[in-house]
Amino acid sequence: METIDVQVAVIGAGFGGLTTATLLAKAGLQVAVVEQNNYPGGCASSYKRKGYWFETGATTLVGLDQDMPLRYLFEELDLQIPLLRLEIPMQVRLPNGTLLTRFQTLELWIQEAERVFGAPGQRAFWETCYQISQRVWRTSLRQKSFPFSSWSDVWQAAKALEMEQLSLPPLAFKSMKDLLSQHGLLQNKTFIAFLDQQLLITAQSKHTEVNVLFGATALCYTMYGNYYMPGGLRQLSNHLVRYLEQHQGQMLYRRQVRQIIPKAKREGYTIFTEKGTITAYYLVCNLPLNNLQQLFESAQLRKKLATYILPAHKVNGAFTWGVVFERSGTTPAVFHHQLHVPGGVPFIGSESIFVSLSHPLDEERAPKGICVAAVSTHVHHPEATWITQKKELERWLVQFLVEQQFFTQEQVRFVQAATPGAWIEWTGREWGQVGGYPQYLNVKPWQMKDARLDGDKAYLCGDTVYPGQGIPGVCLSGIIAADKLLRDHF
Template sequence: MNYDVIIIGSGFGSLTAAALLAKRGLKVGVLEQAKYPGGCSSSFKRKGYWFETGATTLVGLDEHMPLRYLLDEIEVEVPVLKLEPPMQVHLPNGETLTRYGNLEAWIAEAERVFGKHNQRPFWEHCYKISQQVWRTSLQQRSFPFSNVKDLLFSAARARPAQLKLMSGAFRTMEDMLRHYGLLQHTLFVDFVNEQLLITAQNKLEEVNELFGATALCYTLYSNYYVPGGLINLVKPIVSYISEQGSEVLYGHQVQRVSKEKDGYTTTTSKGSFKSRFVISGIPLNNTQKLFEDVKIGQKLQKYVMPSEMLNGAFTMGLVLKGHPAPEVLHHQVHAPDGLPIIGSKSIFISFSHPEDRQRALDGEVVASISTHVQHPEQKKIEDKAIIEAAILDALVARGLIRREDILYNQSATPGAWIFWTRRAYGAVGGYPQYRHVKPWQMKDARLDHSGAYLCGDTVYPGQGIVGVCLSGIIAAGKLVQDHAV
């Protein structure tokens, strides 16, 4: 079957690119190996309940943010419930910190817990940077550069505020805390490190100021809950793609991509597809192995991260019966002694909304739990029960769940992620930020400067639905820019 564009994987970056290209009249075929769309930004059904596949929080609908741009472009509405406050953090000293969405309320809370010393200037600085980063991200869609056109387009859109941001790429969050005299505040440093792991996938000594400040401020933007699970964020976009004459095909595990004279041949477990263009929406590690073109593999090698630089996840899903409806849906629990086997020092738990009867029956609540597994290839988890017990102990101790309410329990290791998603090493959450990798050194959306492109959570800017959405916007934009389609 012939298409204008074949897109590998139906993660949110892929669906973003597919929707924008379909809007331009291109026939797009999205090849997904699973039976649900959305990749790590979706939900799956088990025992009659809907559990989140990966992401549980939704931001990006504010002005100047990528998800807002996408939905406005394709004129699609997604049913959402605004959350306030977005989340709570349970610190190792026993305090509960509420991450309010209002900047003034959040600063007051930070001062209450961490003391008044420089909390205000620190958070005002972070918030200002985050606003500039998101505004710049949509203005500078040619970034990172890989040809002369990119430079010309970027120069035409350049603003003084954008240039001021550049210096932040040379400073780490560790530098920033030192500047504000906060580096010796152990409780605050622990808080910052565990918060950075959620979105930047690394700690303050590695994350640069641009990504770090933006990552820390995600709760200061509108946070939303999608009734029925994040699959209901994905479904309207899939429907839009179909309405434009394009399609998402399931059960197609891509095996290889070959360059032909007039385009590309993508071979899957069910057949072959010809197209003028191809976009890989799967991780760089997996992309490198798919393309028969040796030059593509060689070029990608310097960007590919080994397991020791990546994070996997240990996840759990609970169904709670008779559990009181939580006022705050998202919680991070610090585990300062580290969890057994994996050593992770925080646990993230998200509850289904008390009004959401699509995910659970009346009187029941679904909870999605995750924690990091560093160097997932090395961590062979043979006894999940040990980790499960430690996680449940921590959640019970903080009063977030009661053992007697647990109706159903399931868990998954990075090995399960490999089985479900085919992602190398079972890595999730995108590539971590590292100080030696500057924003302009990240992989550009072009794979071969001919007709192959890249999007997803392992390319700039990566982490989170809103970032992955931006990667799809950039990939689609560069394809259009290069070929005037």
């Protein structure tokens, strides 16, 4: 059994953890990332099957525009990562068969929304949402001390305060339903159905449940730069891993953490894994709060975390499919699609599926002439919704995508489904929870768990702490964790 001693241990190689690890390594700290799997990336990674690379979870990459987290990270680390910018971020097919395009340009999108849903209220609604999203992103990196958990945080926030930031807190008390009502859109049932499925992608909740601050920002992610990562999103994490290893850091794979015990006299932490122990002076946990609570013996810390933990009926799991098929003249040119499912997905009841296609020139994921599709749908209350009908759902998906003209039955080479149970095996996340915590109206941003775990030398990042889910969100959480650790101790 091995014993490893490091200055900083980061538990979990999700994108939030890797963000924190690389920023701390840049600051000169000795960092080791402890990961239970064979690959980095967590819910934004890829796996190989039958010679093809499939995305595990996240498939869309945003956050590289001005004032956004990935741009900040890449500039801080001086990373040059090859990315392909998408001309059209997404297309959506409604239950009645209508196809609409989520253009990136605000004006083009408003024209499209007016064409499909009617003109009344659309322009004012989307202009308002876009303006809010811009203010949110501008504020997020200027207020890295938020949420506050020390007087130092308050002082840092006061120094960075700008007038436009004062307009944001009131939006946390207003629901998207209120905003829709303000623009006369609540009676537009077709639009509301579309909007709710869009919100599920990035906010994990619907218009009645999410506040305007998060909801407007979530709805506008297609209005910023959307990118395709050649080779799959695993490559994004691989770039951060290389940076870490070039700066005296190390990756410790296939080490599942069993227990974390603070050392005496506040001299760090002992981390127990099945391969031995790791001692670290500083600790960063890139784990869901539900999992994290189980690793500490301290009743006081468990009680503190319990305040922030959501139960199973408040979170989502995912049912996913991987499909390999031969390209043809009818293969969609747009890579990302949300398809509404009339009557719902069998056995699950979800109302839409999300389909992401590989780039035709991306021969790292599939040979020329072959397309790899990653398909997913939400599974509400994953603890209670245990799905066993994998073969039936594989047949259903192929037939559904044939009807949507993605391919013909004869073009399909391979299809494989995975239940939330696969997410438990892949990531270890309780109940197979994915996508982070949904954004609920009753949980204000300042009530979310901040980056400090125990008030000593342990910190948090990931999609269940502020600011929440999505690659930009977990990247921001990693930036904040690194910033607070460095400010507290160096």
